[in-house]
Amino acid sequence: MSKPQPELPDSQRAEFGRRLHEIRRNRGWTLHNMAEASGLAVSTISKVERGLMSLTYDRMLQLARGIGVDMTEFFSSEGSSFQPGEFAVAPKGTFERAETRNYVYEMLFPQIRNKAMVPMMGSLKAHDLMDFDDFVRHPGQEFLLVLEGAVTVFAEGKAPVVLRAGDSAYFDSSRGHLYASAGATDARILVVCTEAETTDPRDDPRA
Amino acid sequence: MSKPQPELPDSQRAEFGRRLHEIRRNRGWTLHNMAEASGLAVSTISKVERGLMSLTYDRMLQLARGIGVDMTEFFSSEGSSFQPGEFAVAPKGTFERAETRNYVYEMLFPQIRNKAMVPMMGSLKAHDLMDFDDFVRHPGQEFLLVLEGAVTVFAEGKAPVVLRAGDSAYFDSSRGHLYASAGATDARILVVCTEAETTDPRDDPRA
């Protein structure tokens, strides 16, 4: 509150206020109704709606809970390339190749930035030697489906587990993990990661 | 700032701080690094991490942008049953059956509540008549992979598209959509939805 907050364009704060005003208008509520529901002062809500004031986190939570709105609605991704109504199709073989030390994998839908999920496919060569010194970690959650062959899943602190076609795994991807073919033939996998950061989907979330 | 903010349990503010601290720790950053990246003062970040201070909306946006984190990461479902370090395996055939008007599908990992992703498999009977009066919609994003057979994907406002084994689609699931087998044989699909709300994973996200 000392350094002038116009460090940030007022357009952000004003946008927040517009959303709030829209929510209220859609409901046909008065400022008083909002105040009652949220426990915030009438004047506070008025000022926020007009972008004259910026709420603290505490008060934002209080407001969101009070009026029954999910907090994330106030922070919808800006600059996100995933568009409302987005619909994309990737025929088999449509991917962008990406390589890490351990894998070569096929990013699906690389043109869609900032997706909530990052799907990719990969082949695990039979007999490949994995670099076990270096478990892979990244924030978020990961779903693995074995499409073909057999895969050994190494998860830090866990005994290795072998999955075959149709088997799947779901885990916290910040836990060190590594995949390897477990059979005499190459294995084929699908991996879907939650995108923990607003990174370029072509960046390796699995380095 | 006049009415004491402890109107709201400090646990919320403290939780926000913990997440911020965790992000920093995972990166191996100092407070100074965070400060440089975000333009906030070192002391501010320290206080926020320890729950001693609550940021305003403006500053939260500034922080999130500066450190390259999507704001919604700070509001991920609380009371989530997905545990840090979680690791679960589902052998083929391990699922919970769920039925809607149009589909019978197999929820994977139903025991894990509040996952960021909801993976499920399904079979689409050949020659089944779909109820086209009623597109399916639910908030969030959806990834579809055709495992076997051919599938017609109907997306509201779009021409139907036929996908075959290995083809995939990624789209905004709030857009009306519907799947149907497109071949003489049954089709097999994998669908992964983002879980837009803290709902029971056994609840139908696709009714």
Add this chain to the structure above:
DNA sequence: GGACAATTTTTCCGATACGAAAATGAGATT
């Protein structure tokens, strides 16, 4: 141990958030 650098926390102060109350504006009624 001491010296030093790096990191974090504390202090202090100006600016802003926030609420209660007053003022204003608009519409309805007499």
Add this chain to the structure above:
DNA sequence: AATCTCATTTTCGTATCGGAAAAATTGTCC
């Protein structure tokens, strides 16, 4: 016209935010 009600905005006092600098703590090296 005046009066009343309701909704919104403005005012003003207090608490807290937020930053710069100082102090404290931690880590490393000799």
